[in-house]
Amino acid sequence: xxDWLAAALITLLKSTVVIxxxxxxxxxxxxxxxxxxxxxQLRYGPNRVGPxxxxxxxxxxxxxxxxxxxxxTLADKLVYTMAPIISVTFALVAFGGIPAGPxxxxxxxxxxxYNLDAGLLVLLAMTSMGVYGIFLGGxxxxxxxxxxxxxxxxxxxxxxxxxxGMSLLxxxxxxxxxxxxxxxYWQAHNGWLLLFQGLAFVIFFISAFAETNRAxxxxxxxxxxLVAGFLxxxxxxxxxxxxxxxxxxxxxxxxxxxxxxxxxWKGPQLLNAIIPGxxxxxxxxxxxxxxxxxxxxxxxxxxxxxxxxxxxxxLGWKLxxxxxLFNTMLVAFYLAFVGGVQKVPGLYEYHKTxxxxxxxxxxxxxxxxxxxxxxxRSRGLFNKAHPVRGEQASVARAGGD
Amino acid sequence: xxxxxxxxxxxxxxxxxxxxxxxxxVHAALGLVGTLLAVAxxxxxxxxxxxxxxxxIVYAGAIMVLFLFVIMMLNANAPVTAKDPLPFVRELAGxxxxxxAGAFVVIAYTYKDPRPLAEGxxxxxxxxxxxxxxxxxxxxxxxxxxxxxxxxxxxVGAVALVQRPAPQPDGxxxxxxPASHAGAELEREVQV
Numbered sequence: 199x200x201d202w203l204a205a206a207l208i209t210l211l212k213s214t215v216v217i218x219x220x221x222x223x224x225x226x227x228x229x230x231x232x233x234x235x236x237x238x239q240l241r242y243g244p245n246r247v248g249p250x251x252x253x254x255x256x257x258x259x260x261x262x263x264x265x266x267x268x269x270x271t272l273a274d275k276l277v278y279t280m281a282p283i284i285s286v287t288f289a290l291v292a293f294g295g296i297p298a299g300p301x302x303x304x305x306x307x308x309x310x311x312y313n314l315d316a317g318l319l320v321l322l323a324m325t326s327m328g329v330y331g332i333f334l335g336g337x338x339x340x341x342x343x344x345x346x347x348x349x350x351x352x353x354x355x356x357x358x359x360x361x362x363g364m365s366l367l368x369x370x371x372x373x374x375x376x377x378x379x380x381x382x383y384w385q386a387h388n389g390w391l392l393l394f395q396g397l398a399f400v401i402f403f404i405s406a407f408a409e410t411n412r413a414x415x416x417x418x419x420x421x422x423x424l425v426a427g428f429l430x431x432x433x434x435x436x437x438x439x440x441x442x443x444x445x446x447x448x449x450x451x452x453x454x455x456x457x458x459x460x461x462x463w464k465g466p467q468l469l470n471a472i473i474p475g476x477x478x479x480x481x482x483x484x485x486x487x488x489x490x491x492x493x494x495x496x497x498x499x500x501x502x503x504x505x506x507x508x509x510x511x512x513l514g515w516k517l518x519x520x521x522x523l524f525n526t527m528l529v530a531f532y533l534a535f536v537g538g539v540q541k542v543p544g545l546y547e548y549h550k551t552x553x554x555x556x557x558x559x560x561x562x563x564x565x566x567x568x569x570x571x572x573x574x575r576s577r578g579l580f581n582k583a584h585p586v587r588g589e590q591a592s593v594a595r596a597g598g599d
Numbered sequence: 600x601x602x603x604x605x606x607x608x609x610x611x612x613x614x615x616x617x618x619x620x621x622x623x624x625v626h627a628a629l630g631l632v633g634t635l636l637a638v639a640x641x642x643x644x645x646x647x648x649x650x651x652x653x654x655x656i657v658y659a660g661a662i663m664v665l666f667l668f669v670i671m672m673l674n675a676n677a678p679v680t681a682k683d684p685l686p687f688v689r690e691l692a693g694x695x696x697x698x699x700a701g702a703f704v705v706i707a708y709t710y711k712d713p714r715p716l717a718e719g720x721x722x723x724x725x726x727x728x729x730x731x732x733x734x735x736x737x738x739x740x741x742x743x744x745x746x747x748x749x750x751x752x753x754x755v756g757a758v759a760l761v762q763r764p765a766p767q768p769d770g771x772x773x774x775x776x777p778a779s780h781a782g783a784e785l786e787r788e789v790q791v
Contacts, residue, residue, distance in 0.1 A: 277625065315727055319652035323639075326660030330632070333664065337625060337671050349671065352664050359661070376649075376728055 225255035238500035265434035272340030282439035285331025289446040292324035299480020309480040329355040336428035347427025351418035357514040358408035364522035365401035368529035382462035392459040406451040413499040452491035516580035611637035
């Protein structure tokens with residue numbers, strides 16, 4: 199067998215494994231979410247199908263596959279069918295770029311499907327394509343509420359994509375590379391990026407909820423206003439495909455947060471004293487860290503109310519984006535005038551320049567604390583509705599000024 | 600690599616044909632998205648990964664979404680069957696298209712590398728963000744900044760076009776006369 203054919207087959211095998219793992223993860227994620235939401239609300243949640251309801255995802259899958267696939271008369275047939283497929287395809291492709299371990303660690307193969315120099319940018323590109331699925335689904339249904347849901351989702355995702363990308367600029371400036379593996383090794387030598395980019399992480403974390411359409415930003419499918427938003431006219435397997443896309447993008451967002459801010463696939467070094475080399479084991483640490491964030495997604499869904507659409511837009515454009523820009527400027531000035539780390543060419547070794555990185559971490563933490571402390575008093579700056587014209591005039595007259 | 604080039608090139612052309620030929624404006628816009636993605640793929644095969652990612656993020660991921668947004672909001676997806684408002688517009692378009700295609704053929708056959716390929720390839724260093732950024736912010740700094748001013752002007756223009764006249768408590772300069780209380784109620788309802 200020629201080398202290129204072997205490489206192609208191995209890549210094919212790896213991508214199949216990733217897809218199967220993600221879809222199984224999705225199936226059990228729905229179960230975990232329902233059980234956890236039940237516990238948060240002091241009830242049992244699913245507990246009938248099999249021991250600990252472990253067969254529930256299987257039952258759900260059988261149901262949605264054999265349910266009648268209703269085609270809407272007014273729908274644009276081609277786009278209506280394509281939309282869920284687009285959604286799930288880009289969600290799956292996006293995950294393939296996340297490294298799960300050091301090179302050649304998985305039976306002599308690399309534990310990732312593709313590793314590009316522009317890895318981070320490619321991942322952002324793939325998640326930004328995900329909006330098409332929802333948007334087109336809403337349009338192609340040929341009905342009012344899905345259309346409104348689709349329009350909302352596109353506006354929401356474009357707005358939050360901006361603050362998401364901007365919050366990562368600081369990370370990129372510190373690391374000096376868009377390759378995920380470089381970012382992981384940088385963190386292995388200099389400490390988790392969370393320590394130096396706390397503010398950026400919080401912005402990214404909030405934006406990730408909006409990007410994945412999860413509560414409290416699940417406005418595209420707000421039940422009280424839009425029936426089920428873009429999902430209204432979808433049933434059976436197409437509906438299930440949308441659910442898959444949502445959960446897989448949640449996995450991707452978690453994996454991104456882990457890789458960018460929490461050291462990626464590297465495990466704690468101090469465990470190496472007990473089992474040598476355990477911090478280098480592929481896949482396991484990534485999954486452990488991701489599980490934490492996936493749990494957070496569910497926890498937030500159970501705790502925080504959905505916000506109004508105008509509040510969502512104001513939060514994105516008037517608070518998160520300026521904060522992300524501020525963070526970018528902060529890191530740029532810091533790196534230019536105060537200090538940082540420099541990579542030794544060709545090696546994963548770094549030497550300190552100027553004051554190093556800890557003052558930046560402190561500054562970032564102070565900004566975060568200021569945000570928390572001043573949040574209540576500064577809310578009027580970004581979350582006040584523009585007064586309607588007549589209203590302001592009458593208010594001014596009533597005030598007598 | 601050459602196989603990938605042919606496949607992506609064919610996809611780009613098919614997307615272009617759909618863009619110009621589709622009766623439904625949304626299908627046309629989707630064809631354009633396909634073309635943009637295929638061109639991004641072409642960039643990627645030419646080792647310009649940064650350019651490919653940027654193309655997808657900016658053009659396919661943001662600008663085309665806004666295009667579709669407008670098409671859907673204006674309900675412009677109905678097929679246009681009316682007569683052309685200008686006489687001879689099809690013939691003129693045909694002549695212009697042929698001329699442009701001819702110009703491309705001439706360029707393709709008379710093109711000469713300004714410098715050896717190896718030298719150019721060494722300069723772009725695999726098309727990383729670093730190489731692109733360095734070139735943009737040193738050699739092409741002036742055009743780069745001028746473009747950003749142009750974009751700023753476009754943003755200011757868009758805001759100025761859609762903004763209502765600022766409300767004035769005394770009714771001057773606001774464009775409309777001061778609303779009575781009933782008028783204010785009505786106006787609020789209209790805005791809702």
